[in-house]
Amino acid sequence: MLAARPTLLALLGIITACEPDDRAAICASAGPVHLLAPADSYVDVLARPAAGRTVFVLEHADGPVDTWSGLDCGAAPTLAVRGARALPAAAQLDERDDDPHTTCIDGHFFHLTLRDAQPPTIVLPDHTCGRLTPTPSGPVVVGGDVIGADQLWLLPQFPAPDGGVQIAARANRFEVQGEMLYYLDDDRGLHAHDLASGNDTLLRASVDMFQTTATHLLWQERVDGDVRPIRLIDLASGAEIDLGVFDPEVDGSFIDGRGGLTTPWLFTIPGAHVLHFPRAWAVDGEAFDLDGRRLALPLPGSPLDLLDGGAVVGVRPGDDRLFAVRPGDAEATLLDAVVAPPSNDDPAPLRIDADGVNLYLDGDLLDVPLDGGPARLLAAQVGEKRVWLDDRRLLTIFEGTLLTVDGATGRRTAHAGHVADFARLDDGALYYLVDQPGDPAHGLWYVPADAPLPAL
Amino acid sequence: MPSPRVALPLALAGTLCAAACAEPPPFCTRTRPVQVVAFTPYYADFSVAPTAAGTLLTVYPRDGAEGYFGRACGEDPLRLPSGLRLAPARVELDPRDDDPTLACDLASSRFYRIDPTGETTPQLVLPHLQCHDAVPTPRGVLVRGHRSGGAVGLLLLFPDFPDESTARTVSRDFAGRLERRDDDLYYTERSGALQVRDLATGARRRLPGRVADFAVTATHLLWREQVDADVAPMRLRDLATGADRYLGLHHVDADASPRHWQVPAPAWHFDPTGEFVLHYPGPLDQPMTAYDLSGAQVPFPAWGLPLVEDPDGAVLVTLDGGAVVVARPGRADAPPLAVALDPNAFFSPITALGGAVELVLGEGDLYRVPLAGGAPKLLARGVGSQRFWVDERHLVTLDGDELATIHTPTGSRTQLARRVMAMRPTPDGVYYLRYSGEAGRGDGVWFLSATAFIPPPILCHGEEFCD
Numbered sequence: 032m033l034a035a036r037p038t039l040l041a042l043l044g045i046i047t048a049c050e051p052d053d054r055a056a057i058c059a060s061a062g063p064v065h066l067l068a069p070a071d072s073y074v075d076v077l078a079r080p081a082a083g084r085t086v087f088v089l090e091h092a093d094g095p096v097d098t099w100s101g102l103d104c105g106a107a108p109t110l111a112v113r114g115a116r117a118l119p120a121a122a123q124l125d126e127r128d129d130d131p132h133t134t135c136i137d138g139h140f141f142h143l144t145l146r147d148a149q150p151p152t153i154v155l156p157d158h159t160c161g162r163l164t165p166t167p168s169g170p171v172v173v174g175g176d177v178i179g180a181d182q183l184w185l186l187p188q189f190p191a192p193d194g195g196v197q198i199a200a201r202a203n204r205f206e207v208q209g210e211m212l213y214y215l216d217d218d219r220g221l222h223a224h225d226l227a228s229g230n231d232t233l234l235r236a237s238v239d240m241f242q243t244t245a246t247h248l249l250w251q252e253r254v255d256g257d258v259r260p261i262r263l264i265d266l267a268s269g270a271e272i273d274l275g276v277f278d279p280e281v282d283g284s285f286i287d288g289r290g291g292l293t294t295p296w297l298f299t300i301p302g303a304h305v306l307h308f309p310r311a312w313a314v315d316g317e318a319f320d321l322d323g324r325r326l327a328l329p330l331p332g333s334p335l336d337l338l339d340g341g342a343v344v345g346v347r348p349g350d351d352r353l354f355a356v357r358p359g360d361a362e363a364t365l366l367d368a369v370v371a372p373p374s375n376d377d378p379a380p381l382r383i384d385a386d387g388v389n390l391y392l393d394g395d396l397l398d399v400p401l402d403g404g405p406a407r408l409l410a411a412q413v414g415e416k417r418v419w420l421d422d423r424r425l426l427t428i429f430e431g432t433l434l435t436v437d438g439a440t441g442r443r444t445a446h447a448g449h450v451a452d453f454a455r456l457d458d459g460a461l462y463y464l465v466d467q468p469g470d471p472a473h474g475l476w477y478v479p480a481d482a483p484l485p486a487l
Numbered sequence: 488m489p490s491p492r493v494a495l496p497l498a499l500a501g502t503l504c505a506a507a508c509a510e511p512p513p514f515c516t517r518t519r520p521v522q523v524v525a526f527t528p529y530y531a532d533f534s535v536a537p538t539a540a541g542t543l544l545t546v547y548p549r550d551g552a553e554g555y556f557g558r559a560c561g562e563d564p565l566r567l568p569s570g571l572r573l574a575p576a577r578v579e580l581d582p583r584d585d586d587p588t589l590a591c592d593l594a595s596s597r598f599y600r601i602d603p604t605g606e607t608t609p610q611l612v613l614p615h616l617q618c619h620d621a622v623p624t625p626r627g628v629l630v631r632g633h634r635s636g637g638a639v640g641l642l643l644l645f646p647d648f649p650d651e652s653t654a655r656t657v658s659r660d661f662a663g664r665l666e667r668r669d670d671d672l673y674y675t676e677r678s679g680a681l682q683v684r685d686l687a688t689g690a691r692r693r694l695p696g697r698v699a700d701f702a703v704t705a706t707h708l709l710w711r712e713q714v715d716a717d718v719a720p721m722r723l724r725d726l727a728t729g730a731d732r733y734l735g736l737h738h739v740d741a742d743a744s745p746r747h748w749q750v751p752a753p754a755w756h757f758d759p760t761g762e763f764v765l766h767y768p769g770p771l772d773q774p775m776t777a778y779d780l781s782g783a784q785v786p787f788p789a790w791g792l793p794l795v796e797d798p799d800g801a802v803l804v805t806l807d808g809g810a811v812v813v814a815r816p817g818r819a820d821a822p823p824l825a826v827a828l829d830p831n832a833f834f835s836p837i838t839a840l841g842g843a844v845e846l847v848l849g850e851g852d853l854y855r856v857p858l859a860g861g862a863p864k865l866l867a868r869g870v871g872s873q874r875f876w877v878d879e880r881h882l883v884t885l886d887g888d889e890l891a892t893i894h895t896p897t898g899s900r901t902q903l904a905r906r907v908m909a910m911r912p913t914p915d916g917v918y919y920l921r922y923s924g925e926a927g928r929g930d931g932v933w934f935l936s937a938t939a940f941i942p943p944p945i946l947c948h949g950e951e952f953c954d
């Protein structure tokens with residue numbers, strides 16, 4: 032019988048606590064299951080489901096990583112690769128369909144036996160895995176190792192090379208939208224390549240850069256070094272609109288105080304507008320709708336990130352006050368949060384989620400409304416590692432204890448001690464690492480998505 | 488007499504032939520260049536590694552790296568399906584004993600098992616270990632944990648690489664600095680401990696002090712105390728008595744970069760004799776100093792640029808006014824070198840021979856200059872950026888894009904090949920990279936046997952790829 036309480040299950044942990052036959056029972060367990068009791072100390076866990084297996088990358092305290100592979104729900108994990116991160120190569124549109132036997136290490140594809148740490152063997156030796164991009168027709172894979180340009184291949188029977196089609200001999204950049212692949216060739220030609228039919232169309236020549244959404248393509252023409260018009264193409268009709276001109280004086284050398292955004296012309300999320308963030312502080316931003324109409328975009332400071340709803344969040348110089356602005360706003364809204372812009376030396380405690388701004392300061396988690404209202408304490412004394420389980424319960428590690436915090440009541444429930452890290456999958460399954468060598472609970476634990484986390 | 492270093496290929500060839508090559512394969516004794524790998528080079532770079540079982544080549548066409556494995560002298564190379572930048576894994580004291588099926592990918596620094604037939608793709612082995620800085624010793628090879636994820640703390644000794652069952656952990660806290668003196672391995676740990684491990688017995692002892700960096704001779708230890716990353720005391724310890732002498736301060740701002748590119752040693756270091764400690768701060772407005780083994784400062788030119796340290800203890804120093812002197816730590820006099828060097832002019836590296844140096848001046852004039860006085864000797868004209876001695880009279884050089892043999896007594900010059908981008912001398916001969924710029928006409932790696940160097944053959948009359 033699989034016990035529900037960690038303390039009892041820990042007694043099962045020797046090297047691999049569960050036999051393969053236990054798989055179904057583990058997946059249906061009513062509580063935490065001790066999957067792995069390693070001799071070593073692991074402090075970081077990454078989990079990926081793939082084709083009925085679960086692959087774990089476990090990191091030691093002093094840096095090295097090992098890759099373990101378990102059956103469904105992580106059952107019966109075995110060491111797959113010692114000393115390397117070997118997650119399944121992300122070749123399928125749904126990562127759960129990825130083949131766990133094909134991985135990417137150091138930019139090369141490898142085949143793994145997933146048994147007994149057998150040596151990984153190189154596959155697809157003429158291709159690299161760094162920019163592997165899944166599409167409905169199969170993954171697009173970069174071939175060769177060309178300075179400044181790559182071969183592009185479509186491999187419908189990945190990881191087998193059979194039926195592979197070379198799309199481009201020299202491509203500098205590419206994006207995929209459904210079955211359409213857009214790429215820049217070595218002569219600045221912008222191509223649209225239909226992956227299903229193989230039709231390849233030269234859309235424009237003399238192209239500096241481009242971005243795509245499902246419906247539109249934004250591109251910059253290089254007329255000469257100083258004149259670079261910015262244009263927007265409606266992909267359905269082919270109609271093109273001039274939006275402006277890339278001005279090296281205003282837009283050049285964009286990598287400066289403008290925060291985390293590194294290009295001056297870009298789409299909002301999910302692509303309803305085009306934004307222009309000039310480099311020069313004295314120049315306000317501007318925005319355009321998809322018909323080319325110009326809209327105001329007042330920028331009192333440096334933009335940091337884009338939110339899903341189309342808003343821009345930034346920080347005002349001088350007082351480090353956060354602001355939010357949407358295309359068409361007459362003025363930016365100052366938010367109830369002050370935070371230094373992130374930098375390599377001092378990463379700010381700011382987490383900008385897709386739909387809002389959370390601020391993590393001194394162990395407290397705050398919600399900062401985009402309408403400028405007062406910031407609200409979501410949870411006090413939580414860890415940097417945290418995830419919302421639902422609208423009110425936050426799972427976190429605080430001072431080594433895995434706990435949930437009820438955001439409405441502040442009630443805290445401890446679930447396990449000496450916890451170093453956890454990974455929660457999209458389906459709600461939870462894996463957590465207890466780091467206490469010598470203790471029966473030491474190692475990797477699994478909690479099914481619908482199983483309650485018992486209190487200590 | 489040629490320098491021991493530059494004459495090494497021929498000396499090795501002799502040793503090799505005495506041991507195993509009484510009848511070298513005919514391919515290795517052809518007197519004409521032969522193309523080994525055909526491709527259009529993208530870099531002026533390639534690597535070649537002869538082993539007892541074959542030759543591993545890595546070349547760089549535009550589409551990336553390609554590895555080949557051929558027989559002796561590169562004969563009949565087969566392309567290895569890998570996409571890796573392969574070099575033999577250096578785990579044996581004699582490179583010719585290295586297992587040619589164990590390779591090191593220079594891009595990732597991981598070990599691979601390769602199939603010399605090219606039929607199967609390489610296997611990643613011991614991925615938790617790093618291959619590029621393995622240190623062969625008589626007791627086995629020292630291998631570090633792979634840098635991926637910061638695994639720098641692991642140091643293992645493999646008596647029978649890659650058999651892990653017999654490997655011993657030397658340290659789990661290795662800080663990255665080691666030196667070996669016979670069976671004693673000196674190494675630092677991140678905790679600041681300086682450990683000495685007897686590689687034969689496994690016994691370990693910790694030396695006193697918290698040590699950030701060190702150098703060791705048979706009698707003394709030069710060490711930097713681990714107190715502050717910016718400024719730290721330098722001390723000299725008599726290993727017999729354990730007594731430490733304070734020498735001065737290491738300033739990271741001044742001492743992190745070399746004073747001159749020709750002497751890339753750390754700012755504080757032992758001289759080649761081990762009898763003195765020299766300090767070359769990077770900035771030219773800070774004085775150079777020298778110390779004897781009692782820790783006392785001794786005479787040495789304070790100002791100028793060190794150009795080369797000779798094994799006999801002499802140091803060539805360019806003084807402020809441009810004169811080059813032969814300084815010796817502890818001696819107040821520093822006689823001028825017998826040739827004039829323009830310190831502002833580019834000149835190729837000076838070769839120290841022990842009592843003399845070789846250097847190229849002007850438009851490729853190769854001189855040998857005695858350091859104890861005496862007239863410099865012009866050895867050859869038209870000497871290029873790379874050279875090696877075949878014997879006492881014959882020099883092979885890559886001069887511009889011409890590979891040539893120079894008969895130094897007469898100055899006669901024999902062209903061996905043209906349109907050469909790079910060369911790699913080996914005991915069997917020289918491999919060179921040819922680039923014509925004419926859509927691949929003979930482009931690629933070529934091999935020219937050492938037997939072709941002497942007597943210089945007339946190679947290029949009517950040959951297709953000589954010009």
